[in-house]
Amino acid sequence: MKRLLIVAAGILLICLGLATGSDALQKSSGDTGDKVLNLYNWGDYIDPALIAKFQKETGYHVNVETFDSNEAMYTKVQQGGTSYDITVPSDYMVAKMKQSHLLLPIDKSKLTGMNNYGSAYLNKSFDPGNKYSLPYFWGTLGIIYNDQYIKPGSIKHWNQLWNRKYRDQIMLIDSARDIMGMSLIADGNSVNITNTQQLLSAKNRLVRLSPNVKAIVADEIKMYMADGEAPLAVDWSGEAAEMMSQNSHLHYVVPTEGSNMWFDNLVIPKTAKHFKAIYKFLNFMSQPQNAAQNAEYIGYSTPNTAAYHLLPKATQADQQFYPKDSVLKRLQVYKNLSPQKVEQYNDLYLEFKMHH
Structure with a gap:
């Protein structure tokens, strides 16, 4: 969230095998038939190798556009000009977006990795029952x-x-x-x-x-x-x-x-169009090996308990970032x-x- 080192202001497009530039995002996001996923994320907040792996495994191309504050992200989603499929608000912003009817509920029947998340990181006050969000990182x-x-x-x-x-x-x-x-x-x-x-x-x-x-x-x-x-x-x-x-x-x-204790979360904004891609991505990021790889790249604490057990022993034992109960x-x-x-x-x- 604001806690992040933002390495790029404005727009970063990771388009492996795609045309570059904002026009590509605008064009692809308007067509539900395209095999694309439009991810609106904080700068440098996902391992690029995971984007490449997801694209190779699924055939879906991922467009990543970045923001540098929760408020900037909220305004862009509220304006509705771009069809974002997934974005990454912080705890209080999930509640605000929900209040403003900017989020779609997550269909739990389409999720395959919910059991990987620790109970300490679920059912928080900003989204009881995780109806609209999945935890991404915490700190x-x-x-x-x-x-x-x-x-x-x-x-x-x-x-x-x-x-x-x-x-x-x-x-x-x-x-x-x-x-x-x-x-x-x-x-x-x-x-x-x-x-x-x-x-x-x-x-x-x-x-x-x-x-x-x-x-x-x-x-x-x-x-x-x-x-x-x-x-x-x-x-x-x-x-x-x-x-x-x-x-x-x-x-x-x-x-x-x-x-x-803050949380950044994966949510589906009301602008979403590519639902097959969305659930493939949520399930992909919930896989323990992928979540662990992402945590090692980003350096923040993972809420994915199965992924936590795959991290280096020194990281698991570090109470500065994984405190005692x-x-x-x-x-x-x-x-x-x-x-x-x-x-x-x-x-x-x-x-x-x-x-x-």
Whole structure:
């Protein structure tokens, strides 16, 4: 989701054996007779080798168009100009799209891999019973620390970030819902709270954190942490994996009192036309070996338990990305709040940023 490194803005077409360019997507998507699948995905969010494998196995050509935010994807689907067959919204956006009648229900009778998904990753609040979505990847929000400055194993709680000894040492990912959520959890509240007083309390807590905040940044946070620019950061697990691959002194921690658990999901937008291709693709991506290959390429956590058991033992044992059940139970999924509440979250977060 927004947690991703977007390697290409705008449109990326993976057209093996197809004409390139947006015209090819527009043309093919308008004809239900074509053996094509139009996938609308985040940038670099599927192993290209799997696209090639799917095309070879099924004879369906896959057109991939990319987006860089849930909101951009929502707008494009809502406009209905292009017949996308599958797209990949995050948790709260599944609920919003469902509310706006932009999704088609998934016909479970046509699925062959549902048993491969772990129960911990199904039946979430944004889509009870997984009527409209299949989980694609998941992850958490947590704390990254550099063991050259911070004693290994010493960071376990959100509240530790407020310690005065970390003055001007913390980088925060620039995300209103996540940083407000971190403060709400530190206050012992839900990340989906709508009570104005509790939200004000969370904002005031963030203001007290300001002296410790070195910078509030977006994608650059990965580069800064990999280069050892700061001892501490708050960011998503997938971003953390990328930083850690570049700097062996970095570690990722999900605080014991809980955090956000996010999901990206495969859904069928109302624009879909190629239903045979859609179900072939959903079943293909649910196969354990394919899901495992995709997880190794992307670096995020797979909800496919059968695929998890095919991953390298070191990956399976890595509690930073596959936490124990005791930690999983404390993770919270964001709900799709009303536009008024989303605006309130954003406004309070902006007030905190102005203090920084």
